[in-house]
Amino acid sequence: PAFRACELSLSDVRGIRAKSVFQVGGAGAVGTGSLRGMPVLPALRRAGARIWPFDDHGPQTVVEIYPRLLTGSVHKSNRAARAEYLAHLDDLPTWARALGESGEDAFDALVSARAMWRHRDDPALHAIPTALERIEGAIWLPPMAATDTRRQHAYLPPMTDHAAGPRRALSDSTASATGPADGWDAHVGRDIDGTPLDAPGDLPLELFRTHAAELIDWIAKYMAEPERFPVVSRVAPGEIARGLPTAPPRVAEPLADILADFHRLIVPGLTHWNHPGFHAYFSNSASIPGILGEMLTTALNQNAMLWKTSPAATELEQVAMDWLRQLLGLGRGWFGMITDTASISTFLAIAAAREAKPELDVRGKGLVGRSDLPVMRVYCSSHAHTSVDKAVMALGLGHENCVHIAVDEQFRMRPDALAAAIAEDVAHGMLPIAVVATVGTTSVAAIDPVPEIAEIARAAGAWLHVDAAYGGAAAVVPELAGILDGVDEADSVVMNPHKWLFVPMDCSALWVKHPDVLKRAFSLVPEYLVTREQDAVVNYMDYGIQLGRRFRALKLWMVMRAYGADGLAARVRQQIALTRAFASWVRAEPHWEVIAPVHLSLACIRHAPPSLDAAATDAHNERIMHAVNASGEAFLSHNKTNDQLVLRFAIGNIRTDERHVRRAWQLLREAAAADLA
Numbered sequence: 001p002a003f004r005a006c007e008l009s010l011s012d013v014r015g016i017r018a019k020s021v022f023q024v025g026g027a028g029a030v031g032t033g034s035l036r037g038m039p040v041l042p043a044l045r046r047a048g049a050r051i052w053p054f055d056d057h058g059p060q061t062v063v064e065i066y067p068r069l070l071t072g073s074v075h076k077s078n079r080a081a082r083a084e085y086l087a088h089l090d091d092l093p094t095w096a097r098a099l100g101e102s103g104e105d106a107f108d109a110l111v112s113a114r115a116m117w118r119h120r121d122d123p124a125l126h127a128i129p130t131a132l133e134r135i136e137g138a139i140w141l142p143p144m145a146a147t148d149t150r151r152q153h154a155y156l157p158p159m160t161d162h163a164a165g166p167r168r169a170l171s172d173s174t175a176s177a178t179g180p181a182d183g184w185d186a187h188v189g190r191d192i193d194g195t196p197l198d199a200p201g202d203l204p205l206e207l208f209r210t211h212a213a214e215l216i217d218w219i220a221k222y223m224a225e226p227e228r229f230p231v232v233s234r235v236a237p238g239e240i241a242r243g244l245p246t247a248p249p250r251v252a253e254p255l256a257d258i259l260a261d262f263h264r265l266i267v268p269g270l271t272h273w274n275h276p277g278f279h280a281y282f283s284n285s286a287s288i289p290g291i292l293g294e295m296l297t298t299a300l301n302q303n304a305m306l307w308k309t310s311p312a313a314t315e316l317e318q319v320a321m322d323w324l325r326q327l328l329g330l331g332r333g334w335f336g337m338i339t340d341t342a343s344i345s346t347f348l349a350i351a352a353a354r355e356a357k358p359e360l361d362v363r364g365k366g367l368v369g370r371s372d373l374p375v376m377r378v379y380c381s382s383h384a385h386t387s388v389d390k391a392v393m394a395l396g397l398g399h400e401n402c403v404h405i406a407v408d409e410q411f412r413m414r415p416d417a418l419a420a421a422i423a424e425d426v427a428h429g430m431l432p433i434a435v436v437a438t439v440g441t442t443s444v445a446a447i448d449p450v451p452e453i454a455e456i457a458r459a460a461g462a463w464l465h466v467d468a469a470y471g472g473a474a475a476v477v478p479e480l481a482g483i484l485d486g487v488d489e490a491d492s493v494v495m496n497p498h499k500w501l502f503v504p505m506d507c508s509a510l511w512v513k514h515p516d517v518l519k520r521a522f523s524l525v526p527e528y529l530v531t532r533e534q535d536a537v538v539n540y541m542d543y544g545i546q547l548g549r550r551f552r553a554l555k556l557w558m559v560m561r562a563y564g565a566d567g568l569a570a571r572v573r574q575q576i577a578l579t580r581a582f583a584s585w586v587r588a589e590p591h592w593e594v595i596a597p598v599h600l601s602l603a604c605i606r607h608a609p610p611s612l613d614a615a616a617t618d619a620h621n622e623r624i625m626h627a628v629n630a631s632g633e634a635f636l637s638h639n640k641t642n643d644q645l646v647l648r649f650a651i652g653n654i655r656t657d658e659r660h661v662r663r664a665w666q667l668l669r670e671a672a673a674a675d676l677a
């Protein structure tokens with residue numbers, strides 16, 4: 001229905017004045033000599049447009065239309081009005097002023113671009129239903145000379161011709177099929193200031209300055225009020241993809257358009273990990289120093305594969321990893337490197353564990369077709385993260401050789417069960433190559449008894465890897481440093497600053513005791529990567545699969561400096577206190593349960609009214625979770641623990657405070673009551 005309304009209104013608009021330029025969904029405007037009594041306004045209103053004075057200048061001169069489906073502005077287009085309007089704006093760059101004065105059409109585009117920008121955060125825009133979004137995106141009419149009546153009809157093509165995808169600029173069809181000999185198409189897109197967008201080389205720096213400044217403003221606003229957005233995206237599967245063109249543009253597009261599409265098409269499909277109501281999985285944060293670090297990383301475009309290809313990235317990685325080691329209270333003698341995720345860190349660790357048995361010569365001979373190899377076993381608790389399983393699978397050891405050890409009543413790996421499993425395997429001729437202990441399990445944040453496990457692993461000659469991806473961060477709190485007791489006995493440990501240490505995705509810290517073993521597993525230096533100083537420096541490409549490596553150390557270093565050890569500890573401590581407070585409210589409420597000890601910043605809870613049996617209780621909790629998540633104010637995830645569905649409530653976002661936690665608790669109770677009503 002909305003589609004039709006739009007079509008009707010557009011014909012009305014077209015009817016009013018041959019000279020009018022009107023654009024849908026892009027920078028565009030209706031030019032007309034008069035506003036009063038203009039048929040365009042009722043037509044636009046019927047189409048669902050919102051219309052209000054463009055600015056203090058008053059409706060007689062400029063009216064802005066910011067619609068649910070139409071983007072444009074209506075303004076008085078005579079020269080005097082244009083000049084008056086431009087004089088009124090003090091935030092327009094000079095070039096824009098000059099352009100605006102130079103012609104009605106350019107002025108239209110300018111006014112509209114400004115209109116779009118001014119209202120970029122209007123909730124109505126962000127809540128545009130998909131159908132309308134698609135319509136809006138389906139037609140894009142670039143600014144044209146208003147006097148070109150021959151092409152006037154092309155401004156408003158039938159919707160159906162353009163249903164395939166958004167932003168099919170008219171210039172698409174008029175672009176020449178083959179470009180001139182130098183490879184550059186004669187038909188170049190132009191930015192709002194007339195800059196050719198298809199010229200060789202990068203875009204003009206002035207554009208970068210303008211758009212970067214706009215984006216910084218937007219990001220600052222986004223961070224100031226993340227709650228403006230629903231924490232969980234409300235789009236349906238496929239919706240975002242359907243809103244996007246199926247093919248890349250042939251002609252260069254202005255950054256302003258691309259960014260407008262970002263706001264219009266991409267933002268609605270974001271689940272906001274930066275939202276303080278994000279309590280699902282392990283919530284995390286893009287902190288201010290972390291974002292600044294990432295900006296520089298991208299701009300500098302360093303590739304830290306060799307020391308030589310970025311001495312600073314390499315050495316800062318070594319230094320930052322050593323600082324982080326100290327913050328966590330780990331001893332000396334660790335070699336640190338940064339990877340993208342804990343899954344990869346664990347994969348590398350288990351690869352090293354296999355390489356630590358050189359007699360197997362898996363590097364040289366592989367695993368296939370060898371009768372001389374024993375079955376290799378890797379042990380972890382039944383609550384360990386699946387990244388351990390995946391590493392075992394990917395390393396060709398066979399998933400069945402990832403042995404899941406039973407846990408105690410607090411969901412910690414049972415050392416006696418581990419010892420028994422190893423003994424039995426050894427008796428059957430199998431070879432224990434690695435044990436993975438977890439500090440802060442994904443399911444309930446349980447902490448495996450690392451000192452006991454370390455002893456058993458050592459006795460078995462197996463590599464001990466500690467997965468402290470989430471829980472390790474708690475060790476920055478001095479009074480919680482004991483959480484990593486025994487880890488110095490391990491051979492490797494992973495901790496993710498991108499989980500609970502306020503570093504934006506992605507940044508996983510891996511330390512190994514025997515870098516030579518890791519290097520033996522992965523190093524392979526072709527002639528073109530040989531460097532003079534290679535024996536005197538760390539070339540990080542030698543310690544993993546990747547050759548190219550991002551400069552992740554920068555953001556980690558900036559986060560550690562910007563908060564300091566005390567600031568990091570205070571933040572983590574506060575989040576643990578909030579989680580404990582939340583758990584205490586849950587415990588105090590009849591029929592609500594906290595199903596595991598709350599050591600860190602994860603509380604696993606459920607509502608278990610006595611009237612419901614086990615299956616009904618699970619279903620009830622699942623509905624509670626969906627109801628809370630639908631609120632847009634809080635986001636929880638679930639898990640099965642002891643065959644019961646439990647709700648995971650994690651705190652880890654730097655902007656979460658008591659208000660958010662109280663609100664989430666209120667939503668949970670309301671959802672539970674409503675579900676039983």
Ligand code: PLP
Binds near residue numbers: 468496
């Ligand atoms: N280990 C634990 C304990 C985790 O909780 C997670 C993820 O939540 C991972 C590993 C995997 O982390 P990543 O996404 O960095 O691979």
